[in-house]
Amino acid sequence: MYEPQAFLNKATGEIHWYSELADGFEELPEDIDDEKYIEIPHKHELDLGKNLVFEFAHQYLPDDTEAITLIFRRKGTYSRFKALLERKGYLDRWYEYESQAQEKALRAWCEDNAIEIDDGIT
Numbered sequence: 001m002y003e004p005q006a007f008l009n010k011a012t013g014e015i016h017w018y019s020e021l022a023d024g025f026e027e028l029p030e031d032i033d034d035e036k037y038i039e040i041p042h043k044h045e046l047d048l049g050k051n052l053v054f055e056f057a058h059q060y061l062p063d064d065t066e067a068i069t070l071i072f073r074r075k076g077t078y079s080r081f082k083a084l085l086e087r088k089g090y091l092d093r094w095y096e097y098e099s100q101a102q103e104k105a106l107r108a109w110c111e112d113n114a115i116e117i118d119d120g121i122t
Contacts, residue, residue, distance in 0.1 A: 006040040007032055010115060015040070038113055046105040048098070053081060056097050060090055 004019040007028065016037075018028050031037075043049060050072055057068045064084065071080045085091040110117050 003042055007037045008040055008115070009037055011036050013118075038115070041109060043102065046102075046109060048102055048105055052098065052101055056094060060093060060097075061088065064088070 004017065007016045007018070008014075009016070016026065016028055016032070018026075029037075053068065053072070054065070057065045061068070067084065068081060071077055071084065074080075082091060082094070085094050107117065109115075
């Protein structure tokens, strides 16, 4: 309910951001429910949350998966997970892995929703 939201105007490519809890966001257009807009999914909707962490752990830190499982049973999970990665020297690798997974998931979402991507490559 209080998660930030982003909407893409499929005709113009303009993105509208909204959050009930944060200042500095514009009001959403009155026609935001029109079919020309599509809500951009949250990372958890793209399976980029905890599952991605465990995929990474199985691939790069198989000996630490039990410790990571314990980390994700309490509050402050991502800060403790990143602290573990920092100690192990895997934090930069995690950021690269996460970034690649996000790009792949968003490209798939765009394809599924017939949204053309302009990579800026000419």
